[in-house]
Amino acid sequence: MSRTLIITNDFPPRSGGIESFVHELARRRPEGSVVVYCSSPAGSDDAADPHFDLRQPFPVVRDAARVLLPSPRVAARARSIAALEDCDSVLYGAAAPLGLLAGGLRGRVRRQVALTHGHETGWSALPGASTALRRIGDTTDTVTYLGRYTRRLLSRALSPAAAVRMRRLAPGVDVERFRPGAGGGEIRARHGLGGRPVVVCVSRLVPRKGQDTLIRAWPRVLADVPDAALLVVGDGPYGPRLRSAAAGMESVVFTGPVPRAELPAHHDAGDVFAMPCRTRRGGLDVEGLGMVYLEASATGLPVVAGDSGGAPDAVLEGETGRVVDGSRPGPVARALIGLLRDPDRAAQMGARGREWVARTWSWEHTAERLDGLLGAPGRADA
Structure with missing residues (x-):
């Protein structure tokens, strides 16, 4: 052999x-x-x-x-x-x-x-x-x-x-693990999110991933969707700075590190997935692909992705989600507001994303x- x-x-x-x-x-x-x-x-x-x-x-x-x-x-x-x-x-x-x-x-x-x-x-x-x-x-x-x-x-x-x-x-992507109904209700209950509209970001907390841009965009999102919550999943060296930036925002929830077995459930806890990654260090720090977008799509969520490197390869623009400038809070906020205020369109994008991932990835x-x-x-x- x-x-x-x-x-x-x-x-x-x-x-x-x-x-x-x-x-x-x-x-x-x-x-x-x-x-x-x-x-x-x-x-x-x-x-x-x-x-x-x-x-x-x-x-x-x-x-x-x-x-x-x-x-x-x-x-x-x-x-x-x-x-x-x-x-x-x-x-x-x-x-x-x-x-x-x-x-x-x-x-x-x-x-x-x-x-x-x-x-x-x-x-x-x-x-x-x-x-x-x-x-x-x-x-x-x-x-x-x-x-x-x-x-x-x-x-x-x-x-x-x-x-x-x-x-x-x-x-x-393991579409049997990452699927709608993978345990999001339990995660919502754990963090007191109830039935609120939830934007979830699952990623290591490092500058390239753009969680800081999400936090900067969040007040603008709340102005249009006052009951929304932002669930930041993961840990990393950027964590203390991100928590400091979100101080006073009760609608921003940090989970800290979670077991890999619970990642599908954390995706499933969201209504929209967002990770506005951006390229740093003159192109030396760049997103190669962004598997979290595909895992979110498999879970039935529309995604908002940054335009760093190969991240757009993991999104069908306008069909499974949106690709935005991850360095600016304005485009990120507008994309999130559009999806949170139109749940039918968001659900259609999520369903299209799951079909695409199951067929291609x-x-x-x-x-x-x-x-x-x-x-x-x-x-x-x-």
Whole structure:
């Protein structure tokens, strides 16, 4: 049987979008066909789930290092694992920087695929980092991209031959977990929201995600929808500043960190989903895609998305939601008011979003794409 070695820094029990993406890909591979080589989790993550590795349906080899780097030591261990486990393909959980190991594994394995996310687009804009990306593209068989935006930027850093070999591979959405009726009533009761119109934002609290713009827009929303509530779900380094900005607004509720198992219920607690992300640091801090928009759509919510990077790829403008300038509170407020004051239109957008996600963004579809990438080369996506 063909076996794949997944080399990654991003793997549970650490939490995050890339971690979930890589884990879902691994567990959807055929039984006995995957080995994972990854860094050690941070102490708090390990303590939260010390038996995570033992529960996986595939071997997990943990390096002692907290971060794997494309060093001679890591390259030697990767070659050793590939040989011992009889792996004939390699999947890099994130192209930058671990895809730089590909040159040393050529000849040992038949195929090498490097996943890209949002941060590689930042690499593509920096002289030294873009040179590294070019090398990764030239030594792997395929560099993946999330959507049109990331493909456009990444292709500029790759050689023409590597750019032609790029293929689209984006995370999927579990539409059985993210669905209308996933437990939103319990979340509303927990936070005393009752039957109020609720705007929900589920995301890590960092500047790029735009929760501060939501808070700045909120007084304008309340002027038109006085009983509305804003439910800010998640935690992160920007949390104290956001709580300070919302001081005195009783209609803004912060949940703090929530278990991953409760994320569908928190989406379901809203009437509208909003995350007005914006690009920062001259294009180095950018949204790669924005899976939370697709998860919200699967839950039947209309979405208000920022226009950063690939976020618009996760929205059908005017059909499943609105794309706005995430740096300005005015456009955000107008989009939210329009949806909250027209619940029939909002419900139609939510239903259209769920249909679109179920048809186009399923994990089964993603797993089939990966099958093709690890097998024979496929045709380029549009």
